[in-house]
Amino acid sequence: MQRHDARKHYIPNEIYTPAQSAIEYQNILFAGGLKGDGSKYLGSTPEVDEAWDDLYNKTLISQILPDAAAQLPNATTRFSNDTDYHIVELDVFHQLHCLNMLRKLVYPDAYPTDLLSGSEEAEGNVFHLEHCYEQLRQSLQCASDLATITWQWSRKRKGFVGNVHTMHTCRNFDKIHEWSVKNVAAQELNFFEYVEGAPIFENE
Template structure:
């Protein structure tokens, strides 16, 4: 015969407890009060620390605080898209700080490092140069025009874009029938401050790699 499981009814009297004394109730109440006060104290402490961290971050350099607080409006600048022009080369060169963005800083970077934005600009400029070299039929086999370098730059920029995940909202341009990204305000880092910081902590006086 299969064993039957039977649940005991509370009113059967099984497990009845004796009345709890007022002394026990008093001690229990005191412990609950102490625990409550302790939890509230730690809660307020955590809240205070949490409020203090953003305040400390806001006190730092504006360029170091993502996504940035600089109001900027993108405008199409054709000069950066052309090839074979001295003006274009000069404009691209002017984007880079003295030293090419390689820095050493006692706390931020004790060892030499490159600020990523200048590596990214280097890659974008290299893709531009390679595009026009292909258009003009002047592609060479050296590293600056090698396919592997272009492929490196394409995937590096892809991952950089995903890393930063720019969440500025871009409104459609009714005249163009799509989103151009130009002509409206967005929030950015202050690139002028970043460039000045890079020059202050540069490793070399001049860098020709870009």
């Protein structure tokens, strides 16, 4: 039997991130998102909204110093002409924002979203959601989680069911969240005022 050699499975040419120091790995048992799992992220109550808000919205934007900004694969701007701090957003928080947008579509009474009227608002909503699911598709394929779902016999259903309560090797999200708290932006970017030396977006 061939044994697993972790040394052969390092990440080559890993992209730089200013949150590199926060990366730790741990094994986590996934909940299935099924009735009885008790996830605080399921539903449409104010408590559920707060749980999602705590995941990403309070730490969405980070600030980094010029030496860290210089190592980014894509250049980013300073917040203003009066500071050396540069603006970044860790993609995990952007992805959680996108997933939350899709969650809300499941509960149209709680979160009415115009998608069908043909109005400018509806077109903007569709554009935003298409952007979100395309970003999530790429992220899922990028990570390509190889944890295994197994099939087990259910006495209750008298048939086989896929067991999604599976162990996964994960980055420690709490550590990443702690990094984002320590580096949360102390100021906001004025989206309509050019900052000297800001990189130009060419993808349009």
